[in-house]
Amino acid sequence: MARNGIHHVTAIAGPARRNYDFYTRTLGLRFVKKTVNFDDPGTYHFYFGDETGQPGTILTFFPWEHVAPGQLGVGETQETSFRIPESAIGYWTHRLLEKGVAHEPARKSFGETVISFRDPDGMRLALVSVPGAESEEAWSDGEIPVEYAIRGFHGVTLLLKKGDATAAILTDVFGFNEVAREEATIRLKAGDTEIGGIVDLRVVGDFPRGRQGGGSVHHIAFRAADDAAQAEMARKLAEKHGVHTTEQKDRNYFRSVYFREPGGVLFEIATDIPGFAADEPVESLGLALKLPAPLEPLRDKIEAVLPELA
């Protein structure tokens, strides 16, 4: 069953170990892949997600030990939100306090309870309590009770000068529909996709442009079932929206094309296949440093320069 929605979100982080600790220990996501940035193999590429790293649960990072902090601006992702069960709000409020994570008091947005908080690099995150999330699958390593654990992405909020052209692409190419409006925000949802099914467009007119750096989202990837579905989306983008994607790049765990949407955000179309079990068994995901075949001869040099994680 082909689904639309968010495939993954990729952001820029500061020191690798701090990033790894926060997402695995504080938020309790599974570390599903330890690899490198294929274009700069001396830089890690971390993937966090659910047990198997299903599309809609994957948050990925390029950690930089000496990163300069980013500055949020228009044409960027403002917030990335996770789904939690309604019964988990109290647990998470307490956990964020206990772990010293900067967060805001719970608020209502589109009828849902939202707790906004920041990761150690200032990346804007949120936990959103969603009715029915308790029956969705979740992964836990035991520290966070499984009934309270994160269930993948709720969605992302894009900060845009104008929303129309972006909304047109999301609806026409990626299968989203407008479902609600609240103040300056238009909510789009991908059919009946629950995990990673929401994109909110926050339209703010003239607002300064940002600067990418630590805590900035680098791109948002949307799902395509396979290469054929991806090619069809790329064709539609070019023919109906005059937007051209890059050539396909093999990312080992999915195959990707990229384009900058009219509002300035870098979008990707990523295939659901082959997934993270392509080069290691599900039981041991994330334990070994995995390299694509062309980089394997450089393994010693790569391992020599990557920061320690433990």
Place this chain on the structure above:
Amino acid sequence: MAAIAADRRAPTELSFLHRFEPATAESRPPLLLLHGTGGDENDLISLGRMVAPGSALLSPRGKVLENGMPRFFRRLAEGVFDEEDVIRRANELADFVAEARKAYGLATPIAVGFSNGANIAAAMLLLRPEALAGAALLRAMTPLSEPPKADLTGKPVLILSGAMDSIVPADNSGRLADILTEAGADVRRQVLPAGHGLTQADATIAARWFAER
């Protein structure tokens, strides 16, 4: 805004167009930042701040233009240098360093050069060793086919090469390391999993190396 000290001269009054950032930490060695082909005096400022926080930064713009792209010396082709020009320009740049040291009251700087900037830094080490206290050479090549005998005793040199560098042959940067070692420099060379471009590993290793200075 504090008044500018009277002995500060405008950048235009020295022999190279350049950018200068005063030290914010006492006792850190100043950096001489040397950009690659097509770069300018602003290119390596953020790298300088990253690898040597608190150091004064002196960043000149190369005077040679190749199709409008600033460089520090002429080349005849990719990887083929006009060695006469290398010698002339290395001396010219060493003279500028002396001028700038007087104008800004600086200690002997450590060079941080990328590509063409690393090549001119290597040439300065060999031709005018007194001009530099050491050098971090990123993607450097051997600048002179018959290097002069220089005394670099105790000068620290970091050489970072890229295993996938399509511009610099691996044996060439290895040869440079040998020449500098033979001249008495304290050379550390590392081959990184990188191409010709700078990577995070360059910054991290250079920062660690500077922290030991």
